[in-house]
Amino acid sequence: MRTPHAYLLFVATLLTSMGYGATFLLTEHFRALGGSEIQTGTTLGGAMLGTLVGVPLVGWFAWRVGAGRMAGLGAVLVAAGYLGLASLSALTPLIGVAGFFIGLGWGIFFLAAPMALSMRVTDQDRGFWFTRYGAFQMGGIGLSPIVATALIGNLGLTTGQAFGAVALVCLLAASLLAGFEAIAVRPLAAAVKAAGNDWVRALPALLRTRAMYPILMVGLGACVFSGLLTFQTSLVRGTGLQASTFFATYAITVVASRFLLAPLIGRAKGDHVAVILLAVMIAGVIVAFGLAYGVLVQIVSAILLGLGYGLVYSVIQTQAVNDAPPEHRNAALTWFVVAYFLGIFGFPVLGGWLIVNVGTHGFLVAVLLFAIAEIGLALLRGQRLAGERVQAT
Structure with a gap:
């Protein structure tokens, strides 16, 4: 190249x-x-x-x-x-x-x-x-x-x-x-x-491996990402804040962290790093509940989301490939992308309804629940991996 x-x-x-x-x-x-x-x-x-x-x-x-x-x-x-x-x-x-x-x-x-x-x-x-x-x-x-x-x-x-x-x-x-x-x-x-390869027929085999965890996780994380960015204009309406501030801070954080922190993330244990990054992402969602308190809160929320979601994506993508059998790794990547798109474009259907019918607070509660579910899956994967290592010894 x-x-x-x-x-x-x-x-x-x-x-x-x-x-x-x-x-x-x-x-x-x-x-x-x-x-x-x-x-x-x-x-x-x-x-x-x-x-x-x-x-x-x-x-x-x-x-x-x-x-x-x-x-x-x-x-x-x-x-x-x-x-x-x-x-x-x-x-x-x-x-x-x-x-x-x-x-x-x-x-x-x-x-x-x-x-x-x-x-x-x-x-x-x-x-x-x-x-x-x-x-x-x-x-x-x-x-x-x-x-x-x-x-x-x-x-x-x-x-x-x-x-x-x-x-x-x-x-x-x-x-x-x-x-x-x-x-x-x-x-x-x-x-x-x-x-x-035939990624559809490979699904049953993938569901019997640890690869199912990162595939489900990326869908949940995509819900968090699309929720906070797609409806940022709705979340800041009436606060005097600009949605572009969130977009710019998030983008700068992700680009800078991928260049500066990617080598460190690559050398660390992916199992532990994923949990830490997801905890950072959850913190970003929690901070978003306080957007009415000013631009500093908005910036902190964007930075935490950029560090957490922005870095964990590549970590769990690697897990999806490594956890799949060699003959189904291309299929695992394809299902990983499918799950991502279901979250990115599917969650706004629910999110739009929530904002109109129950308000932004209820909407953020739903986003937070998706984030907690993702870290729960990361912990379950870690437990299964530990059990397999014990059996191997």
């Missing part, structure tokens, strides 16, 4: 990730049209269905057309979804269709882009490149709502026009990804095809 080629992929990742980050402004867009968090949940519910369609498409076609081109197709589909939202002048059931395209595209990209990188690096260098890939991805997710808010606040654009700008950025990313696939040498198609 040549560094210029890698950074072509990284810039495209930054741009496409802005497409997911823009979902944090959906509530403001729908409020301008007379809607509420319910419409946000409906749109992201459609996105959840889209990701479930997109994930298997990568396994079936990436080896034929190239993972880079598949990632580019994902970026185009995300752009199509935002163009659909930007064209709406009233609330219609089409918001679910637009959400479906956003989810379909993000699901394809989320699997295909790291696959395009992974197949071009050695096992020894994979951690190095994936750390940087993740930093660009999270940078795009955090940068998008900040830039969009600036366009709306400083240039007077509507949220629909801002979504149109996001669509253009995703189309630019698609062209970069096509260029990456064309110039970066990749392995033979047969080797790539081997990566797309």
Whole structure:
């Protein structure tokens, strides 16, 4: 892997990730049209269905057309979804269709882009490149709502026009990804095809291993992440705070911690680190109950979430692979991503309903319960691992 080629992929990742980050402004867009968090949940519910369609498409076609081109197709589909939202002048059931395209595209990209990188690096260098890939991805997710808010606040654009700008950025990313696939040498198609194993039939076998714990954990953690970021504008409404402060602090924390702390995390025992990081994430949720007390509380909550959730993802992703039988490791990664998407796009359906019907306090209680459930699974996995080690001796 040549560094210029890698950074072509990284810039495209930054741009496409802005497409997911823009979902944090959906509530403001729908409020301008007379809607509420319910419409946000409906749109992201459609996105959840889209990701479930997109994930298997990568396994079936990436080896034929190239993972880079598949990632580019994902970026185009995300752009199509935002163009659909930007064209709406009233609330219609089409918001679910637009959400479906956003989810379909993000699901394809989320699997295909790291696959395009992974197949071009050695096992020894994979951690190095994936750390940087993740930093660009999270940078795009955090940068998008900040830039969009600036366009709306400083240039007077509507949220629909801002979504149109996001669509253009995703189309630019698609062209970069096509260029990456064309110039970066990749392995033979047969080797790539081997990566797309039958992940559906592998599920019963995975459920009998420790891999089921991190797969369930990532879904719960995604609920926490999507809850606090997707509805940040709702949580700070009436407090005088800016949601962009949370987005910026979270993104900076994740990017900085992945570059500075990733080597330390890699050398530590993953079992213990996961529990510690999840405890930090829980602290971030608890602090969010005090957002009314000012910007310092908001910043602390974002930092704790960035350190906890931002770092634990790669830890439990490694657990999912290592805990699975060698013949089912690709399937474990696929189910890991599916569980992630169920949380990312599925929880806002419940979250929007909770905010409208029981308020933000009840919503945060639900987010906290999901976070506690995740650390509970981490502790259960640790107990099972300890028991297996005793039996082995």
